[in-house]
Amino acid sequence: MKLPSLPIAILAILLFVVHSSSDSLSLENFLQCFANHISQSSTPLSTVIFTPSNSSFASLLLNRTSNRRYTTPTTPKPLAIVAAQNPSHVQVTVICAKSHDLQIRIRSGGHDYEGLSYVSQVPFIVLDMFNLHSVQVDKRKETALVQAGATMGELYYNIAKESNVHAFPAGVCVTLGAGGHISGGGYGNLMRKYGLSIDNIIDAELVDVNGRILNRKTMGEDLFWAIRGGGAASFGVVLSWKIKLVSVPSQVTVFRVKKTLEEGVTDLVYKWQLVASDLDNDLFIRVMPLVINGTQEGKKTIRVSFIGQFLGNIDRLISLMNKSFPELGLKESDCIGMPWVNSTLFWADYPIGTSIDELLVNHKQPTQFFKSKSDYVKQPIPKTAIESIWKWMIDGENMWMQWNPYGGKMREISSSETPFPHRAGILFLIQYYTHWEKQGYEETNHYMNFSRSFHEFMAPYVSKYPREAFLNYRDFDIGVNPGNGTSIDIADSSYGRKYFKDNLERLVHVKTVVDPDNFFKHEQSIPTNLL
Numbered sequence: 071m072k073l074p075s076l077p078i079a080i081l082a083i084l085l086f087v088v089h090s091s092s093d094s095l096s097l098e099n100f101l102q103c104f105a106n107h108i109s110q111s112s113t114p115l116s117t118v119i120f121t122p123s124n125s126s127f128a129s130l131l132l133n134r135t136s137n138r139r140y141t142t143p144t145t146p147k148p149l150a151i152v153a154a155q156n157p158s159h160v161q162v163t164v165i166c167a168k169s170h171d172l173q174i175r176i177r178s179g180g181h182d183y184e185g186l187s188y189v190s191q192v193p194f195i196v197l198d199m200f201n202l203h204s205v206q207v208d209k210r211k212e213t214a215l216v217q218a219g220a221t222m223g224e225l226y227y228n229i230a231k232e233s234n235v236h237a238f239p240a241g242v243c244v245t246l247g248a249g250g251h252i253s254g255g256g257y258g259n260l261m262r263k264y265g266l267s268i269d270n271i272i273d274a275e276l277v278d279v280n281g282r283i284l285n286r287k288t289m290g291e292d293l294f295w296a297i298r299g300g301g302a303a304s305f306g307v308v309l310s311w312k313i314k315l316v317s318v319p320s321q322v323t324v325f326r327v328k329k330t331l332e333e334g335v336t337d338l339v340y341k342w343q344l345v346a347s348d349l350d351n352d353l354f355i356r357v358m359p360l361v362i363n364g365t366q367e368g369k370k371t372i373r374v375s376f377i378g379q380f381l382g383n384i385d386r387l388i389s390l391m392n393k394s395f396p397e398l399g400l401k402e403s404d405c406i407g408m409p410w411v412n413s414t415l416f417w418a419d420y421p422i423g424t425s426i427d428e429l430l431v432n433h434k435q436p437t438q439f440f441k442s443k444s445d446y447v448k449q450p451i452p453k454t455a456i457e458s459i460w461k462w463m464i465d466g467e468n469m470w471m472q473w474n475p476y477g478g479k480m481r482e483i484s485s486s487e488t489p490f491p492h493r494a495g496i497l498f499l500i501q502y503y504t505h506w507e508k509q510g511y512e513e514t515n516h517y518m519n520f521s522r523s524f525h526e527f528m529a530p531y532v533s534k535y536p537r538e539a540f541l542n543y544r545d546f547d548i549g550v551n552p553g554n555g556t557s558i559d560i561a562d563s564s565y566g567r568k569y570f571k572d573n574l575e576r577l578v579h580v581k582t583v584v585d586p587d588n589f590f591k592h593e594q595s596i597p598t599n600l601l
């Protein structure tokens with residue numbers, strides 16, 4: 071029997087009012103709990119907690135939101151943002167959110183591609199770590215203490231202030247936050263020489279589910295293992311990392327060689343697949359294809375950038391390239407020598423000569439809607455398939471890719487050394503990036519569907535059983551947990567195996583021990599085996 075529409079409308083309004091009232095009460099209880107716990111603090115609550123009634127709330131939320139897909143009017147907003155100014159604020163947030171049944175989302179840089187660090191479908195608090203951003207470098211011990219809210223730019227800047235022969239293996243995007251970037255693996259152009267960020271972590275400080283601050287000794291080796299590549303947000307809140315600095319020459323060499331379809335780039339990309347993972351460990355060459363306007367009006371073509379970094383001088387680089395990859399035709403005039411810290415700006419696509427002060431630039435509000443996905447390649451992609459890839463890209467138009475070579479140190483480290491399992495046997499990692507400018511269902515649906523279709527087309531040419539994916543390139547399409555991180559079966563059959571392979575069992579065990587009630591959860595978190 072069809073119910074009258076008026077009662078349904080009234081019921082919907084009542085349910086909205088009930089939920090709104092419930093949320094208001096939860097927030098009120100959280101705020102009171104927070105105030106009670108820091109009553110002796112000299113820090114005014116108004117500088118720590120921001121609710122939607124605060125004039126700074128909207129800008130604070132947007133300033134660390136990298137994907138405009140999660141900035142629409144219908145995107146769920148937090149009940150409050152806690153901009154922690156010291157570790158006690160983090161401890162109290164965990165304690166009070168847990169005691170009043172509120173979820174927290176932990177944000178350091180805001181680069182989670184699916185917005186998990188600032189969006190939830192249930193009442194939630196954003197725990198913002200950006201104020202905890204100190205970097206303390208000890209050149210003598212070749213270490214640094216990096217707080218979770220520090221960006222990679224701040225880390226690189228502070229290393230350079232102390233030494234021009236030290237670096238840290240991490241991402242080329244300088245606004246990445248140390249907390250999330252490192253806990254998800256953290257890779258960059260030093261990985262063939264020194265591995266990932268997680269391979270160079272000595273210690274960590276973490277706030278656990280009970281609000282305790284733990285270090286490597288007090289958390290134990292299992293939890294220390296889990297947070298280095300397993301996504302720390304499933305286990306607690308990282309306050310800081312103690313990192314091991316690596317050695318680099320006072321001058322490194324970088325280059326960017328661009329070739330189009332008309333210049334035979336298909337053959338070059340095919341050859342790159344054969345040699346990139348076996349090059350000298352000092353050499354990293356990324357391949358980056360994108361769509362550009364062709365020489366004929368109205369025609370599109372593909373241009374591929376071969377972007378390289380070599381830990382040595384130009385003469386030695388040219389000699390190595392002439393032996394291993396002469397087809398690229400690298401010339402001395404293509405190469406630029408510079409201190410390592412300046413190379414981080416080069417990789418972030420700043421003009422040559424940009425001041426390293428730009429590494430300290432503040433976050434900017436998002437400008438693009440995008441969808442990103444990832445794949446691992448274990449066998450060279452045939453030339454015919456590469457040609458089809460170019461056709462797909464031209465049809466999609468608003469798309470680029472990055473192919474990042476493995477080999478070197480990456481094949482020397484066991485797949486179980488950390489939760490990050492993608493080691494030996496990988497030729498390269500692909501990042502797919504589809505973007506658009508206009509807001510709206512039709513525009514979003516068009517590009518999201520293109521991204522998924524292209525990913526499906528790539529299936530025969532990438533890893534299988536499981537089809538592996540990179541945690542830091544978060545992708546809901548590979549599976550989400552409708553129980554918000556509560557089902558071990560769903561995690562095992564979808565995203566869990568793709569991100570972690572056989573390391574998933576150990577991650578679930580650690581989770582069950584340290585967070586048995588599954589307080590730290592999200593749509594792709596590590597579940598316990600108790601639920």
